[in-house]
Amino acid sequence: MQALVSGRTQKVDAVKTHPEGSASTRKPPKVRQRRLSDRARLSRQQLERRLALSVGEEARSARMRAGLTQADVAERIGIAAEVYGRMERGKMMPSVPTLFRLCLALRLSADVGMGLVTAVSVGAGLWEEDSREKDHLPEMRRLLRTLRRMSRGQLKLVNQVATAILPQR
Secondary structure, eight states: OEEEETTEEEEOOOOOOOTTSOTTTOOOOOOOOOOOOHHHHHHHHHHHHHHHHHHHHHHHHHHHHHTOOHHHHHHHHTSOHHHHHHHHTTSSOOOHHHHHHHHHHHTOOHHHHTTSSOHHHHTGGGGOOOHHHHTSOHHHHHHHHHHHTSOHHHHHHHHHHHHHHSOOO
16 A cells, blocks of 8 residues: 655555454354254254155156156256266255156156155056157157257258168158
8 A cells, every 4th residue: 555645655554453453363253053953963864865765766666657768857857867867866856846847747746756655545547648658769769869959951961861761651
């Protein structure tokens, strides 16, 4: 910092002083926080683990009933396939919006997904899709995902190849 003294500038040390000492030596005020007891924390962690496992197991069984791959479901709910895989294994809990989209994509009741009731008690047959969706093979869905990512020129080339390979009707 510079100060103007009789037309000349001089360097002046600028040190901020505080009644309790310099700012770097002060300790922040202690804030009282409510902490869960170890027993309550352990109970909560166990509940979260069981819930994550339940959601994962139900998502996997619903996905298998629908004949979908993990990549198919991940694409439908808008998350990475790796993240969906961790959810299915019970390693992570989905957020509420993701859980909502998961239940819609798999036609899964949230009660069933969270393990509140079993699929038999709510009539899992009500959530079955018509056979049109089940007839698609995972290979076909994978091919469609790949085609959706292609440019117009690439799609024209694939169409020409397919026309050349397939027999004329």
